[in-house]
Amino acid sequence: MATKKRTRQQKPENKRLDIRDVARHAKVSIATVSRTINRVPSVDKDLAKRVWKSIAELNYFPNTQARALVSGRSRILGLLISEITNPFFPELIQGFESIAVENNYEILIGSTNYDVPSMESCIRRLLERNVEGVAVMTFGIEGPLLNELASRNIPMVFVDEAPPSPRVSTLLVDYRQGIREGVQHLAALGHRKIAFITGPLQQRSCQLRRDAFLHSLEEIGLKLPKEWLPAGDHTLEGGMRAMEEILRLKELPTAVMCSNDMTAIGVLRVLARAGLRVPEDISVIGFDDIHLAEFVNPPLTTVRMSRADLARAAFEALRIHVEGTEKTAKQIWPIPTRLTVRQSTGFPPGTMPKLASRTKA
Amino acid sequence: MATKKRTRQQKPENKRLDIRDVARHAKVSIATVSRTINRVPSVDKDLAKRVWKSIAELNYFPNTQARALVSGRSRILGLLISEITNPFFPELIQGFESIAVENNYEILIGSTNYDVPSMESCIRRLLERNVEGVAVMTFGIEGPLLNELASRNIPMVFVDEAPPSPRVSTLLVDYRQGIREGVQHLAALGHRKIAFITGPLQQRSCQLRRDAFLHSLEEIGLKLPKEWLPAGDHTLEGGMRAMEEILRLKELPTAVMCSNDMTAIGVLRVLARAGLRVPEDISVIGFDDIHLAEFVNPPLTTVRMSRADLARAAFEALRIHVEGTEKTAKQIWPIPTRLTVRQSTGFPPGTMPKLASRTKA
């Protein structure tokens, strides 16, 4: 008998602090504590003060699980990325996390590792944890599980991809601006032979970068042999392979633009091995402006896309649907890009014969 | 009347799938569904089959929050790191996450950003989400909130630091082995003047690396002027500053070892700027063997500490306390380190006069 009623009588010492402990301590009801915590305005000022004092004294904080269960809000957002070891993503995560945490959300990171099964398992994990929204920062809308996210009406945000349902937003990046600046920068230096190493073209973002490049080239009346448009895969190794491919060609470009910085760093590496100097023999431009770009040799001229902006836009796009009244609309943001000139770009070889001559060491 | 009982009668269409939906569908009791899901062995085989079939057909999965609430187990582990943009950590996260996910845990990442207030706020977040264990991969045991973790008896694991309570394990890294290999590698090449750039010495790990270096130097009878032991902070910029400091000295070392790879990459950068060639003019060794080490110019000779091993050890150390019967013991693992020789180390200048001569371009 006594043991049966134990739960309400005496605390099994190691128990977590309860909302009813606070209520008891502040000598008010449980509901009043709840209302105080949730800042319902009707609570009497003096009572609220007493409650806050008790909360502070007991060092209490509410149980997130219980809260999530009853309110139906997990306060968790999912963040789907390609691969955490690609330096672009940690910078993105940092931005997304800080703004999420500021707003009392926790984030769950899923790395799709560029393959569909891992992506499916990521999405399942997110579903099981009842995420309130998902920022998809990796490619691939395919897959039945993603449909499940949509069918559960979970808000999502994609980059550059078209939303397949309501409560799904798209973030548009203005690749044109930055890439045009890059091409014009090269052209102004005197370059006429410019190659471009693409990313994995399944990704819409990579198509858009390539198209922006081709468009900018056309604008200034330059043509591009199709051998000068090799495909990388946004990894360092892929950049190395693509550049090796270019080096095997009869006619070399005097400048190479890359779909991202990791590719460009791979390019730098291959050029250094081949004994070609950057920028004296060949100029290189990256894309993203990852932290590392400033520290490679030579420091990389690159198109900057602010990860902080991207993260913030992604969060706000989600918030509109998660918290707001906006239940059906889909929103679009334009993320700007700008060229950052460092030391991997210079005059093409031959134009300043006294200072730079093509020498293979 | 009718509306009052609605909840149990008809579903408000958009409601989440319930365990009782499954029970109804499989024509068994709720308890049986629960037992089946949790693989209680006493469940009748045919019944279990029916339940699994229903689960699959309805595409049901249990509500994690409700489960966590009643079972008292959140299946969330905390991972405290210094800074996600330091490439060491993404690699660590990758390892820790993959093993955690394999075991049905989710991880919550907290970046302490090298300052105590952020660390406190991270710990508070972890507490609020009811983490079952925390892997502390950054320095600083101080702070009342960390005591709170300990006082709540939440299992933790530290690297190189002494546990302040039971249910707290320590991971020991065998710095000696790898660093000795590095020093002996340099000595074998002919180096006698070796500098060492430390990390932030508040961290026990950094002290240990430094001590391992000093010990190895002593072993082979070399002395070190104290100007050759400048402090970095494990960032690239810190490495640059420390190397600039060394370059201002009257007598230069012929080799520099670094407390981590980011420091070494900063060193390479400063040396390149100063017109010193690596390894012809000066040899450089890093520590960690981050992915990037292979791709800098020249590829970095470095001491490898497997992030995967570290992550696995951390997870297992936590698991013992979280799941196991081991309620009070503290465990210790030895994580091995080995030298990886690449191209940033070579003979000291002057020893092979025909091939390498000290030239400042």
Add this chain to the structure above:
DNA sequence: AAGTGCCAGTAAACCAATTTAGTGAGATAC
């Protein structure tokens, strides 16, 4: 044929919060 296990099923307690319906006290209206 009665007694004893052994399982599966039922119903209810429980976890820690939110939220709704209902209550009671004080203020205002008539």
Add this chain to the structure above:
DNA sequence: GTATCTCACTAAATTGGTTTACTGGCACTT
């Protein structure tokens, strides 16, 4: 002086699972 209206408070239902105590049916003992 009583009726009515606020408004803040309390009590209880609810969320979706797990778990326990209890019940009932079937098989095996003796």
